Amino acid sequence: MKALELVCPAGTPAALRVAVDAGADAVYMGFRDETNARNFPGLNFSRDELAEALDYAHARGAMVFLAVNTYARAGDDAPWRAAIRSASDLGVDALILADIGLLAHARDTYPDLRLHLSVQASASNAEAINLYSHRFGVKRVVLPRVLTVPEIAKLNREIEVETEVFAFGGMCPMAEGRCTLSSYVTGKSPNRNGVCSPASHVSYVDDGDGLTSRLAGFTINRFGQTEQAGYPTLCKGRFKAGSDTGYLFEEPTSLDISTILPDLARAGVTALKIEGRQRGKAYVKKVVEEFRRAVDTAAAGGRARLDLAGLSEGQQNTTGAYAKKWM
Amino acid sequence: MDVMKPDLSLGPLLFNWPADQVRDFYFRIADEADIDVVYFGEAVCAKRRPFLTPFYEAILDRLKAAGKQVILTSLQLAMDGKDMAAIDDMVAMAEDYLIEAGDMAACGKLMGRAFAVAPSVNVYNEGTLRFFEAEGAVRVSLNAELPATSLKALAGVATSRLEVQVFGRVPLAISARCFHARAHKLAKNSCQYVCEQDRDGLEVDTLDGQAFLAINGLQTLSHHYLALVQEMPELVGIGIRGFRLSPHSCNMVKVADLYRARLAGWIDGAEALHRLAGLVPGARFANGFYHGKAGLEAAVPAA
Numbered sequence: 001m002k003a004l005e006l007v008c009p010a011g012t013p014a015a016l017r018v019a020v021d022a023g024a025d026a027v028y029m030g031f032r033d034e035t036n037a038r039n040f041p042g043l044n045f046s047r048d049e050l051a052e053a054l055d056y057a058h059a060r061g062a063m064v065f066l067a068v069n070t071y072a073r074a075g076d077d078a079p080w081r082a083a084i085r086s087a088s089d090l091g092v093d094a095l096i097l098a099d100i101g102l103l104a105h106a107r108d109t110y111p112d113l114r115l116h117l118s119v120q121a122s123a124s125n126a127e128a129i130n131l132y133s134h135r136f137g138v139k140r141v142v143l144p145r146v147l148t149v150p151e152i153a154k155l156n157r158e159i160e161v162e163t164e165v166f167a168f169g170g171m172c173p174m175a176e177g178r179c180t181l182s183s184y185v186t187g188k189s190p191n192r193n194g195v196c197s198p199a200s201h202v203s204y205v206d207d208g209d210g211l212t213s214r215l216a217g218f219t220i221n222r223f224g225q226t227e228q229a230g231y232p233t234l235c236k237g238r239f240k241a242g243s244d245t246g247y248l249f250e251e252p253t254s255l256d257i258s259t260i261l262p263d264l265a266r267a268g269v270t271a272l273k274i275e276g277r278q279r280g281k282a283y284v285k286k287v288v289e290e291f292r293r294a295v296d297t298a299a300a301g302g303r304a305r306l307d308l309a310g311l312s313e314g315q316q317n318t319t320g321a322y323a324k325k326w327m
Numbered sequence: 328m329d330v331m332k333p334d335l336s337l338g339p340l341l342f343n344w345p346a347d348q349v350r351d352f353y354f355r356i357a358d359e360a361d362i363d364v365v366y367f368g369e370a371v372c373a374k375r376r377p378f379l380t381p382f383y384e385a386i387l388d389r390l391k392a393a394g395k396q397v398i399l400t401s402l403q404l405a406m407d408g409k410d411m412a413a414i415d416d417m418v419a420m421a422e423d424y425l426i427e428a429g430d431m432a433a434c435g436k437l438m439g440r441a442f443a444v445a446p447s448v449n450v451y452n453e454g455t456l457r458f459f460e461a462e463g464a465v466r467v468s469l470n471a472e473l474p475a476t477s478l479k480a481l482a483g484v485a486t487s488r489l490e491v492q493v494f495g496r497v498p499l500a501i502s503a504r505c506f507h508a509r510a511h512k513l514a515k516n517s518c519q520y521v522c523e524q525d526r527d528g529l530e531v532d533t534l535d536g537q538a539f540l541a542i543n544g545l546q547t548l549s550h551h552y553l554a555l556v557q558e559m560p561e562l563v564g565i566g567i568r569g570f571r572l573s574p575h576s577c578n579m580v581k582v583a584d585l586y587r588a589r590l591a592g593w594i595d596g597a598e599a600l601h602r603l604a605g606l607v608p609g610a611r612f613a614n615g616f617y618h619g620k621a622g623l624e625a626a627v628p629a630a
């Protein structure tokens with residue numbers, strides 16, 4: 001079986017070198033601004049850093065994908081156009097876009113640039129994917145985390161482009177690119193600003209009995225003295241609805257599909273995406289090394305057992321929507 | 328020069344009301360509501376459709392007979408064969424009705440003829456708007472999170488009718504997962520249609536009792552009701568030509584009358600907001616998105 005391509009996060013130039021050295025087939029990153037969906041303080045690349053990253057990766061046989069995957073602002077799309085131009089000038093291996101206006105611009109202006117469709121476009125069916133491939137020449141689509149493995153297999157028979165699926169890391173319970181929860185609560189929008197539940201709006205209050213985490217003044221969770229406190233991503237807290245109190249939207253878990261790698265390969269998937277541009281070097285090194293081993297083992301017909309203990313949010317893993325029971 | 332006359336529309340009913348109540352609701356809208364355009368169809372969950380399809384013909388006939396323009400709404404998120412079948416059923420009626428595409432799948436099926444674009448399709452800038460217009464979009468309902476600056480820039484180049492939601496809870500997210508079922512400790516495929524219990528969605532509070540969000544099956548909505556009633560003249564001024572009221576269990580005929588009065592300039596903004604509060608007892612109103620703030624904020628518009 002052909003090995004799945006391993007696409008790994010590069011939040012910083014240091015993380016990029018670690019990911020490449022640990023066996024990434026490709027790395028992905030964004031520029032240090034609102035043009036990408038991980039516009040967090042201390043992350044991302046300048047133009048010069050991207051140029052150096054391309055040299056480093058290409059010298060070692062790894063590809064570099066640039067994410068320009070937020071939605072351009074009406075009346076002021078200059079930052080997005082500049083990012084796309086840089087992608088072309090610097091010679092990235094693929095540009096990851098979500099916005100139709102930007103896809104049209106890239107197709108018309110830089111016809112040689114390879115385009116991937118970001119998960120932020122939320123293209124979850126063959127009709128949508130074929131539209132992006134026929135109209136904009138998209139060569140690969142990153143699938144939303146809403147599909148089961150049989151659905152992915154069926155999809156791959158109905159489309160002409162490659163698919164890339166999320167393999168490990170943070171879980172969005174909502175269809176990506178269709179969520180304005182953060183915008184509603186904090187004014188910072190995933191689609192417009194590349195920001196979700198920003199640290200600038202987070203506070204923790206210890207009242208002696210435990211720790212309360214808040215986002216923009218709203219209580220997202222409360223932890224007992226012995227509980228490990230998680231970051232208050234607003235869909236991953238405990239809330240009250242009717243008579244139910246608990247993790248209404250999503251448990252604090254990480255996605256981990258390592259146990260179903262061979263199934264995904266058989267479903268026709270081309271590439272696996274590791275989430276975590278906001279993660280440190282040690283995390284990236286460990287996860288990439290483990291997935292390198294898993295992918296190679298699967299290609300040889302085996303099933304690897306991964307050692308990723310301690311790397312998951314809430315210390316729990318899920319196969320998410322890939323298995324129907326998640327829904 | 329823009330000569331399009333502003334119109335008032337009733338968005339698709341987002342909640343899972345019992346089918347006979349849905350029928351009675353639309354009959355009343357047809358007979359009594361001063362509304363130009365009525366969107367009809369299931370936008371949230373394909374599982375709800377079979378209950379209502381026996382009433383489709385009667386509802387559509389009544390609305391048409393009353394002189395309403397009917398636009399058929401399609402699902403916001405298409406994942407499996409059941410979802411695609413629901414979209415296909417709507418697209419099959421494209422000869423007789425304008426169809427509102429809720430997902431890129433529906434856009435793909437409708438492109439090349441006149442169609443409408445739902446707020447669940449991301450149109451954030453002029454390039455995207457131009458693409459859809461070139462493919463036949465004649466009416467584009469914009470995402471509620473767009474601030475006035477974006478609306479103005481889009482209206483400056485639009486050849487289609489641009490619409491914004493001006494009343495009701497705002498759809499904020501859609502998921503493969505059913506949060507209603509989850510709150511009732513049920514699986515999605517054996518959900519027992521528990522979303523039917525909450526006519527305006529199930530309110531979500533924080534552990535400290537702060538009013539936070541509302542859930543409606545696969546959909547998450549704002550807790551607060553969007554109310555851009557004060558801003559109506561300003562919206563007309565920047566070129567918005569469609570004003571969408573999202574249905575709730577309150578008296579929508581009176582809500583429509585109120586927005587009509589405001590659109591016609593018969594009442595001022597403060598008076599309109601005050602009267603609206605009387606029509607939706609207990610509701611909290613917000614307009615933050617339009618004013619470039621967090622969506623849940625209630626900003627006082629500049630006079």
